[in-house]
Amino acid sequence: MTGKARIGFLVVATIGAIHAPARSAIAESLTTALVTDGVSQPVLVTAPTGDHERLFIVELGGRIRVILNGEVLPSPFLDIADIVLTGSEEGLLGLAFHPNYADNGLFFVNYTDLDGNTVVASYSCTADPNRADPASATTILTIDQPFFNHNGGCLAFGPLDGYLYIGTGDGGGAGDPLGNAQDRRSRLGKLLRIDVDAAAPFGVPPTNPFGPTTDPQDATLDEIWALGLRNPWRFSFDRLTGDLYIGDVGQSSREEIDFQPGGGPGGENYGWNIMEGTARFSPWADCDAFGLTGPVLDYGHAGAQCSVTGGYSYRGTAIDGLQGTYFFADFCSARTWSFRLVGDEVTELTERTAELHPSGGPTIGLISSFGEDADGELYICDLGGAVFKIVPRPATDSPVEPPDGDAAATGIEFCNDNLDNDGDGEVDAADTDCPGNDSCAFALCGICILPATLGVFVGLWGMKGRRGASRCISRRGRRGY
DSSP states (O other): OHHHTOOOOOBBOOOOOOOOOOOOSOOOOOOEEEEEEEEEEEEEEEEOTTSSEEEEEEEEETEOOOOETTTSSSSSSSOOOOOGGTTTTSSSSEEEEETTTTHHHHHEEEEEESSSSEEEEEEESSSSTTEEEEEEEEEEEEEOOSBBBBOOOOOEEEEOOOEEEHHHOOOOOOTTTOTTOOOTTTTTTTTEEEEETTSOOOOOOOOTTTOOOOOOOOOOOTEEEEOOOOOOEEEETTTTTEEEEEEEEEESSHHHHHHHHOOOOOOOOOOOEETTTTEEEEOOGGGGGGGGOOOOOOEEEEEGGGOEEEEOOOOOSSSEEEOEEEEEEEEOOEEEEEEEEEEEEEEEEOOTTTTOOOOOSSSOEEEEEEOOOSSOOOOETTTTEEEEEEEEEOOOOOOOOGGGOOOOOOOOOOOOTTTTTTTTOOGGGGOOOOOOTTTTTTOOOOGOOOOHHHHHHOOOOBBBSSSSHHHTTOOOOBBBO
């Protein structure tokens, strides 16, 4: 067994190189159709189960808007702007409708309160189906945030278990200075799983990997489902299989897509801040001792890439040949890709940037999020104020060629035991030796280390001052934000 296998299935992707295999033929070419450009800083599109008439758009500033019959309703569904702090990575960040929303009218939001802390709260709908009651708020949990960035913010109900999953960032600062992502006593840098139908404010599912426990010596929080995350801005479930995809935003070199198969027991440690994607980050850590799970795909920051936006697996019916295809993007470069995961192998990796470029009107420039409606059709949010739907390209439109006119030129370089990684035309032993990507023995990038004084400055930048700076300084010396 190679070192790579010890941290899960690793598919290494490096933006800028062109070593990808030709993808399988896709039945239909794609494009995007403008849904609206009349919203403010959209960060999510979603809909309750079974609601095929409406879309709900989350605005970063603290409002949820409704689109009905193609029009944005003049009054927001929910307006909590007066209790939401915005700026940097703060705001109204997530929304999830209860699986039984049609009966109980409950939904859940994730926002930054005026003290800069994370709040997950439930609200209920009024007799008017297009208006929620702002006074119906019930706080489910509050998480103290030491910095203003890396707030996570995504919420989703698992399609197989009905529990609420909550993505939290590591609390911010460069390099996770407080060590939250690997600290099982902290909710930060985690994926949490709770039962909102149990006793208030929430219950812990009995099948959570770290609890419940009656051991007084075990300080691990029972609600933790997975750990080792830096900033899981967007994660999603495949509504058919329950497979979980996590887009975890990297520090200064790697962006990653993490994965957990549907029905899995949880407990994955995705590696931060020991690893950044498939690259070694912390030189002092014995990473083999942590039992890490590597990403199924990661990529570097060449070509203006800097922040992954996780998406969804397509389960709609309007586009032939896309079932189970996962879409994701990079916020900074506005590039989009898709792939299918077959076992532990990324297949049909395809750059979609040109294909999804609108033919007229507003362009797609700042991909803050993808979205999914009740039919499984997918959407793209542009933080500039527009929402687009991914649709089949009309037969009358000219086909869009992939970059360089080559179907294999996706801009991604693989490193996987099943592929011709070195480009010599053969899948052989040499292909298992990916430079700098041998399990935990990844080469430490020399440019990642800065002078100590600069490291201290970076670490303190953004500190809200409620925790001791000495602990923050103790791990300084890394580049990033």
